[in-house]
Amino acid sequence: MPELPEVESLVRQLRRGLEGARLAAVTLWTPSVVHGALPEPAGQKLLRIERRGKYLRFDFEGGAEVWFHLGMTGQMFLSREKTPARETHAHALFEFSGRRYLVFRDIRRFGGIHSRPTSGAALKAGILALGPDPFQITAAEFAALLKKRTGLIKALLLDQKLVSGIGNIYADESLFRAGIHPKRRPRALSRARLEKLHADLCAILSEAIEKGGSSINDYRHLNGASGRFQDLHRVYGKEGRPCRSCSSVIRRITVAARGTHFCPRCQT
DNA sequence: GAAGGCCTGGAA
DNA sequence: TTCCAGGCCTTC
Numbered sequence: 637m638p639e640l641p642e643v644e645s646l647v648r649q650l651r652r653g654l655e656g657a658r659l660a661a662v663t664l665w666t667p668s669v670v671h672g673a674l675p676e677p678a679g680q681k682l683l684r685i686e687r688r689g690k691y692l693r694f695d696f697e698g699g700a701e702v703w704f705h706l707g708m709t710g711q712m713f714l715s716r717e718k719t720p721a722r723e724t725h726a727h728a729l730f731e732f733s734g735r736r737y738l739v740f741r742d743i744r745r746f747g748g749i750h751s752r753p754t755s756g757a758a759l760k761a762g763i764l765a766l767g768p769d770p771f772q773i774t775a776a777e778f779a780a781l782l783k784k785r786t787g788l789i790k791a792l793l794l795d796q797k798l799v800s801g802i803g804n805i806y807a808d809e810s811l812f813r814a815g816i817h818p819k820r821r822p823r824a825l826s827r828a829r830l831e832k833l834h835a836d837l838c839a840i841l842s843e844a845i846e847k848g849g850s851s852i853n854d855y856r857h858l859n860g861a862s863g864r865f866q867d868l869h870r871v872y873g874k875e876g877r878p879c880r881s882c883s884s885v886i887r888r889i890t891v892a893a894r895g896t897h898f899c900p901r902c903q904t
Numbered sequence: 905g906a907a908g909g910c911c912t913g914g915a916a
Numbered sequence: 917t918t919c920c921a922g923g924c925c926t927t928c
Binding site for chain 1: 920921922
């Protein structure tokens with residue numbers, strides 16, 4: 637599932653591929669994936685591409701913003717040729733100057749495209765309420781945010797309003813590295829352990845970005861290549877296998893309605 | 905804070 | 917044929 641490292645990888649590839657591009661045309665094959673009105677294509681220059689949590693944002697000349705969310709199965713592909721036929725599950729095509737064609741594809745349609753968030757309940761609840769991502773706060777601030785809440789630590793890591801960018805994979809992997817059981821409550825953990833979790837989270841996210849993210853099922857790079865961080869997962873998707881640290885059997889339970897993988901011996 | 909719904913493909 | 921995966925929103 638595209639989380640912070642996958643989106644960040646894509647942002648970096650998009651910056652290289654769309655540098656200096658101007659928006660020439662937009663084709664919407666599935667209008668329902670778009671929320672709000674997209675900018676009228678009139679040669680506006682794409683000024684910046686930024687990541688906010690798991691969202692990607694295009695800033696255009698003139699102030700227009702287009703936000704993308706990949707949901708679970710979202711993909712973006714950039715090609716130099718206009719594909720003659722619409723691919724299955726391709727929902728939108730953005731044509732840029734210099735024969736650059738950007739396709740947004742999303743099998744399960746949990747993702748979507750948003751124009752600049754000015755109103756609407758969904759936007760208020762989502763984009764506008766996003767918390768800082770782990771790189772934007774210090775370990776002390778991270779620990780303080782978690783300490784304010786009463787829920788299970790895994791559920792809190794997944795709460796985008798608290799801390800953004802973390803999804804199921806990196807929640808499980810960071811809790812494993814920090815040695816924290818996913819059902820612990822931050823209130824009952826020492827500040828030092830929460831600060832270590834922040835350090836481990838940042839380290840794992842950085843390593844994942846360096847490896848181009850994790851491709852479990854659908855995530856792909858702009859050119860269709862897979863990420864390589866999935867080979868380094870220690871617990872996610874490893875239920876029934878021996879822990880790489882202590883050889884205990886990795887377990888899978890449900891926390892916050894999400895599959896949750898952990899080592900019963902290393903994580904307390 | 906828990907649970908249902910959206911959506912589709914693939915596994916059981 | 918049914919169930920499951922899950923990010924995020926809505927509803928209770």
